[in-house]
Each structure stands twice: as C-alpha cells, then as structure tokens.
Amino acid sequence: MSQDDLQRSGFKERTRIDEARERLLERVASHDRTERVPLASADGRTLATRVTAPKPVPGYDRAAMDGYAVRAEDTFGASDRSPNLLREGEDVGPETAVRVHTGSELPEGADAVVMIEQVERVGEELEVGDGVAEGENVGPVGEDVAEGQTLYEPGHRVRPSDLGLLKSVGLTEVEVSERPTVAVIPTGEELVQSDPEPGEVIETNGLTASRLADRWGGRPTYRDVVTDDREALRAAIQRDLTKDLIVTTGGSSVGERDLIPEVVDEIGEVLVHGVALKPGHPVALGVVEETPVLMLPGYPVACIVNAVQFLRPALKRAGGMPCEDHPTTEATLERKIRSEPGVRTFARVKVDRGGNETTALPTRVSGSGVLSSVALADGWVVVSEDREGIAEGETVAVEDWEWSA
C-alpha cells in the first residue's frame, strides 16, 4: 500500500479535478485593481483596459521607396522607349519632382513616388521611364495603424513586440491589472529553515510555491513556518485575509495532525477536501471571508501538482490574466505508466531529444514525497481519468508546466 493509497482511505470521496477547480474558481473574484506603468515595465503584464491608437501610424503620407515624389498625372504614358521629362525642384509642382527617401514625408502636392530605378537623370532633366498611379509607392497616413483602431483588448498579456507598437502610436504608459497578492504559509511542526535535526525537515514547499506564484504573475509573501496548532493556524490565516489568495502547505489530509481543513471549516467554508488526482489527492480548497484558501498537501510533489492545478488558475482569475495551456513536447513513451481509472495522474518524465526520436522516460514514481522525481524531471504526462495507464511506445504530450507563465 503506497502513501497515497493509505491516506486516500481516510477520504470518503474524492472530487474530480475539473469539478474541484470549478468550485474553487466560482469563489475567486477578479480583484479589479489597476495601475499605470511605463512601457519599459509593462512586459509580461496584463492590460486592464482596451487600448486604441490615439494617433495613426504613419502620421503623415510617406515615401515607400527611394525615388522621386511626383504628381502621378505627370508620369502618365511614360515608358522606357518614350520617357516623360520632369525637372527636379524644391517643391512638387507641374512637371517638377522632389527627391525622397524611403520613409520620408511625401512633399505637398505629390501623390505618388517614382522608384529611383525608373528615373534617369540627363543634365537638368529627369527621364521617367514608367508611369505611376495616384498613391503608388506612397505609404498613406494610418497605413500601419489607423487612428482610433483597437490594438488590444483587456486581458491581453503584453509582449516585447507589443511595446514597440504601443510606443509607435504615441503611448508612454499603459493601464495594467495589479499583480494579485498571495500569502504562502508553510505549516508543520517538523519544518525548519535550515540545519535539520533528526526528525526535522527543511521547508521547501513554501519556497517553491512562492516562486511559482511569482512566475505566474502573482505577488507572493512567503511567510514563516507555522506549527501544527489550531490557534496558530487560525491566526496565520486571519492575518492574511487582506490578500487576494492564501496558500498553505502541509496538514491538508485527514490525519490527527492535519488541522488546516478543520480550522478553515471553523472560520469559513471548506469547498473541497480530497481530489481524484495523483500524486496529491489530499488537497483542500476553501474560503474564509471571501478570501480563497488553497490547502496544498505537504509532500513536495503533491504540493507542486496541486499548485499547478489550482493555484495557477486561481491567480490568473484573481489578476484578470489569461490562463494559457502549458507548452508540450511530443515524445514516445519509453516505459509504461500505470494509473487508476477515475483518477487524473501526473507522471513525471525525463525527455531525451538525443536519438532519432524524442523519448519520455518516467522518473521514479513511488511516493509523492520524492522531490527529486519532479525536480529532476522535464515535465509530466497527464493521464486522464478515463484511461488505465499508457502503454510503452505510445506517443505522449509532455507538459512543460514549469516554464509557462
């Protein structure tokens, strides 16, 4: 009997993962706080409002080619064998052309540009060997972006190329959603920050969950360890009810030292306790005074799996941020993965791109406590509830969950 099997025996039922997530997200409000940030600080942030172009780009008619700005009518009928004759001047006028470079403003009176290759200079005269239509080789006002054009909808996550576009329309700052705040509270009387004595364990879940929250766009506060004591746990949760979310790690199962679900039940509401996922079914989800409380299990791998399944979408929802799928890598499974029907299973794998084909080898799977099985893996394969394992040789999609923002 594995640790998972044993602990599961304490749960009357386990909620399906999608339903558990839905129950949680129903109780996560978008915080609606916004701030204005300069463009250089906006990379990766989420736009809070629709952005339209206050100015067109380009802001003036411009030459799209090196050549001569002309009145198109003065070139009509021109050909190599019978060129039209123009002269070069300071201003464009009847039969008078002005030299222009790509991107320079189209001089007043011009309505087209003849490419430099089509013009031969003969003494004072310009022989134009081809006719151009009105507007030819001209980039009109607003060619790239029209004034008032919608560029981005609220919820768009800003990328470096967006910054260029935003700056080009004359914007210097944008209104973005504030990063949602999240308190990360590690719990467990056995936890220490360093130099463990026998029986003690170094705290790692809070650190990992904090860094994940940061990557996912949250603003984490990594709290000190709280021991397994009802009073202390209650006080710790109550202190952080001003945050958008609270995450606890450890003490979320049904043993005698698993006090957090009970504490949350006393001062709030437990929405879900026990989820049909592996590793990590002893997770609990609740709400205290409208602040969602995610009670993640203390086994490191179980904690991480649950953080990805519940903390990430909750943070995204709280901050009005898009929750995109993880990037995946297709690979051939090198060894079968076992799983139990009705339980969504996350099997950690090492990916090897070395050979003729990309392969995925499951890492040690015994025990959800083995931190190295996730930290030394490249991602995981998700086995859905309706399957009973995946056979060796099948093509699988490895989720690179740790690099997605």
Add this chain to the structure above:
Amino acid sequence: MSQDDLQRSGFKERTRIDEARERLLERVASHDRTERVPLASADGRTLATRVTAPKPVPGYDRAAMDGYAVRAEDTFGASDRSPNLLREGEDVGPETAVRVHTGSELPEGADAVVMIEQVERVGEELEVGDGVAEGENVGPVGEDVAEGQTLYEPGHRVRPSDLGLLKSVGLTEVEVSERPTVAVIPTGEELVQSDPEPGEVIETNGLTASRLADRWGGRPTYRDVVTDDREALRAAIQRDLTKDLIVTTGGSSVGERDLIPEVVDEIGEVLVHGVALKPGHPVALGVVEETPVLMLPGYPVACIVNAVQFLRPALKRAGGMPCEDHPTTEATLERKIRSEPGVRTFARVKVDRGGNETTALPTRVSGSGVLSSVALADGWVVVSEDREGIAEGETVAVEDWEWSA
C-alpha cells in the same frame, strides 16, 4: 517590387541563415563570469557549476507510514488469526514498539514500521496482525537524495522545483552565470523618442530588442538614438566594447544612409552582410575587438525576426545558457503562405483555438515595416529554404517565439 525585393538588389549574395548564425556564434565567447545568489533569487538563472548534494535527504531513517516502529523479527509469523503480542514503550527493544508518524525519525533499535491498520491495541498490549520485513515502511537515509549525488550539471536553468530540491539538501545559495551584458543602440536620423514631426518616426526597435534581451536572460542597456553619422556611430560602438554584445538597429542595408556595416568594417570585421531570410535580409553581423556586433535592420518586423535568429542564440552562448526550441502550436493553415526557395521565411499568423480545430491565419504580409503584423500576431510559421510556400489546409507548427525565455 516590394521593399524587400528592392533592397535585396543591392546585395551580391545572401548567406544562408544557418551558416550566418554559425559564423556569428564562432565569434561569441562564453563570458565565464559567475556570481553566487541566494536561492530565492536563482529562479530562471543558469547554474555555472555542477551541483552535488552536500547532505543526504532524508538525513535520517524515517517512518514512511503512521504506525509502530519495531524490530522486524518480533513480527515474524504474525497473522490476523494469530497476532504477535508487543507492548508500547518509550524505546524500541525486544517486543517493545514505539508509536511513530509518517516522516518522524525511526527510533534507535527499530528496523521496520508496522502500519497502524495492522495493530490492535488491547489494554496494555499491541496485537500485530502482519509480519514486516527489515526495512519495511522505513525511508532510509538518502532515500530521496544520496550524499554526494549529482543534482544538476553546469548550464542547467533553475526552475522553482529545483529551488526546493536545492534547499532540501542544505544549500542556501548557488553559483550562476552572470547575465550577459548587451548594449542596444538604435540608429537613424529620423528617430525620436516621442512627438514625431512629419518625417520623424518614433523609436521602437531598441525598446523591443532591449525587452527581448531581458527576457532571454541578458542585461540590456538601452542607449539613446544615434544619428546616421560615421563619427557618431563609431563612438557609440567603441563606448560599448566592454559589453558582451552590441546590437544596433537600423542602417544595416546597402543604401547611402546605411553606414553601420562600413563603420564596423573600418574598426573591426564584418562577418556576414545580407542573409537569405524574409522579412529581414538586410542584416549584418560583425566583430569589433572581440565584441560581436549585431546590426539589425530598421524595419520593425525585420528587426524582430533577426533578433530572434541571431541575438537570442548569441546571448545564450555568451551567458552559458541553454538555447531551447520555441514552444509550438499545431494548427491548420487557413490561407496559403508564399515563399521563395532558398530563403527561410517567417510568416506571422493569428492562431484561433475557437473552432473544432486550431487554425492559423497569416496576417498582412506586405512590407517588413508593418509592426502591427507581428505585434498583433500570435507567432510565426517558419517556411524552410527547400520549400516554395505552404498550401492552405496543411498542418503547420506555429512558433510562439515571444514567450520562450
């Protein structure tokens, strides 16, 4: 004739992209500077040295189950129908068991744990209903990580789960490669930072390239605009020869105002000028006093395509960082993409996940100057040199180049 076609006419030959990248990377040295950072600041950084575990995890034999620590021999032959009788004590000894919880230290003298379910307490006595072997339900020292075990090789990019593992073995900081430094110098007499008059253009390439360099692990310095003047350009490049890399934007083609390749040729060496890629063939790559100088074209899309193709791998090489493939999304092409054999083409697309299948629709492709065609796209489809376009309905891989680190 498009802008690309016109400018190309000035290039005698265009180097294939892979060869151009190779010539550049041969001249990019790994800087070898390292720094020690605390774990909480190490996320996303690249390890400079091999990391081994200074301590085993766990650091002591521990109970893997809730139950009773025993001498295994005292349980031999036990069964439900004929349980062995033990007593509970403070220390484990002959026929004396000690109550333990999952994760607690195995008491001296014990070599196994009997699960709580297998023990019935009858008055002072414990009825053990099943025999356990030596080591059963015990997590031995080093079960998760052995002392001295190699955890990571140099060049590994640190993820949140790695931080947990590193902390669990007693490390508080790690040695990482310094972020490579890169000067980003926008050039062009038409460029202004704001409020453009007719004929002026707002600088965007330098901003975008800086933020990309930052995302890719570099430490960018975004310089003021330098005008198209040999002296000024030379001084600007010479000032930044202390950086690991120099990037210029604009002025990299073969027109009369394209001075940077000539300047680099005077004070250093031009390795490549003109590459068989679209959009963005007028790129130049050079070296001045061992500092690579990447001369990116001034058209925004051309600048971005070249930054991804050349700046990203150069930064990774300079900083000893892994250069991973971009994540891709499979999609059905909604409209054909044209390309020219012998030229690698980057076609910007919008991805639509809404319908039954994921589709990719090419955005406006006319002109490499149209910033909105990349900023409003979701990625690009790469058409290799040996193909002549991609037909509507084909399955393509959309590179989400902007979200990869």
